[in-house]
Amino acid sequence: xxxxxxxxxxxxxxxxxxxxxxxxxxxxxxxxxxxxxxxxxxxxxxxxxxxxxxxxxxxxxxxxxxxxxxxxxxxxxxxxxxxxxxxxxxxxxxxxxxxxxxxxxxxxxxxxx
Amino acid sequence: xxxxxxxxxxxxxxxxxxxxxxxxxxxxxxxxxxxxxxxxxxxxxxxxxxxxxxxxxxxxxxxxxxxxxxxxxxxxxxxxxxxxxxxxxxxxxxxxxxxxxxxxxxxxxxxxx
Numbered sequence: 004x005x006x007x008x009x010x011x012x013x014x015x016x017x018x019x020x021x022x023x024x025x026x027x028x029x030x031x032x033x034x035x036x037x038x039x040x041x042x043x044x045x046x047x048x049x050x051x052x053x054x055x056x057x058x059x060x061x062x063x064x065x066x067x068x069x070x071x072x073x074x075x076x077x078x079x080x081x082x083x084x085x086x087x088x089x090x091x092x093x094x095x096x097x098x099x100x101x102x103x104x105x106x107x108x109x110x111x112x113x114x115x116x
Numbered sequence: 117x118x119x120x121x122x123x124x125x126x127x128x129x130x131x132x133x134x135x136x137x138x139x140x141x142x143x144x145x146x147x148x149x150x151x152x153x154x155x156x157x158x159x160x161x162x163x164x165x166x167x168x169x170x171x172x173x174x175x176x177x178x179x180x181x182x183x184x185x186x187x188x189x190x191x192x193x194x195x196x197x198x199x200x201x202x203x204x205x206x207x208x209x210x211x212x213x214x215x216x217x218x219x220x221x222x223x224x225x226x227x228x229x
Contacts, residue, residue, distance in 0.1 A: 037217070046120075046206050046220030047159070090159075103149065103172045104208075104218060106159035 007091045012111040015085075021078040023110050025091030028072040034095050036067060037104070038076045040087040047090065047106075050076065081114045088112075118143065120209050120221035128227045134195040137224045141188050141209030147171070148190040149218060150182060153204040162205075165190050166212045194226075202228045 008026040015021040027036065038050040051058055051065045053074070058065045064077040078085055090109040121140045129135050141148050149172075150162040161174040165184035182192040188209075194201055204225050208218035 046208070046223050047218075049217045049219060052217065103161040103164055103174065104151075104159075105161065106151075108158060 007093055007107055009089075009091055009107065009110045011108065012113070014113050014115055015078075015081045017083060017114055017116050018080055021081040021085065021112055021114070023076040023078075023089050023091075023112065024073065025076070026073045027091070027093045030071050030093050031095075034093045036065065036071075036074050037092040037094065038063070038065065039090045039092065039104070039106075040085075041090070041109070042084075042087040050089075081112075083114050083116065086112060086114045120207060120219055122205075122207050122221040122224050124224060125222065126225045126227075128229060129197050130229055131197055131199060133197050134193060135197060135226060136191055136193045137205055137207075137226075139190045139192075139207030139209075139221060141190070141207075142219055145209035145211055145219075146188055147210045147212030148184055148188065149208045149210075150190070150192050151206040151208065152176070153206060153223070154202070159206070162192065197228045199228050202226060 035052050035054050037052040039047040041047040050062050051060055053065045053067055067074045088109040088111050090106050092104055123138045147166045149164040151159050152162055153159045162176055163170055163182050164172040168184045179195045184190045204223045206220050206223045208220045210218045
């Protein structure tokens with residue numbers, strides 16, 4: 004699975020959009036981009052995933068560049084409860100894909116009032 | 117639908133003892149993955165079970181083992197505990213199919229003294 008690079012920490016004002024970048028310059032054509040987050044003392048939470056098109060769900064939007072070498076997770080209106088470590092993961096998805104997520108160090112997002 | 121449950125939530129053991137942790141996946145999920153989280157190493161994949169068979173294994177010593185039952189519930193066992201085994205042990209379940217988004221439990225906090 005491709006390696007990802009994320010900034011170690013970011014701040015965001017409450018109510019503003021939080022834009023979390025992820026670099027995955029060695030991503031290959033059959034690798035998806037996944038985002039998870041971990042709020043302190045809880046298990047990680049799945050947020051969103053995508054292959055090449057931008058994706059949106061009730062939690063966030065995922066913007067993937069045309070060359071797929073980087074992506075941005077957008078939390079449109081950050082709240083204090085969004086303070087967490089955000090992990091960007093890329094992995095191959097195929098029939099019988101295996102359940103071994105490889106977590107990096109992630110980005111510690113602090114939402115401030 | 118109920119989430120992933122893990123028991124016990126907290127555990128204190130002595131070096132040399134063994135421990136068994138339990139995980140009940142979301143109803144209908146056939147894949148259960150286990151992860152270890154420590155401050156130094158972050159989140160690391162231990163192993164995955166799918167339909168009672170170990171499908172994938174991380175880079176951990178043989179003291180770490182697991183199994184899955186016909187109802188998809190899973191247990192992991194650590195024998196001959198060492199101080200370095202102190203960690204948060206997380207279980208995640210998924211349908212086990214192509215996309216394989218994983219849903220994590222709250223974890224078991226193991227302290228080895």
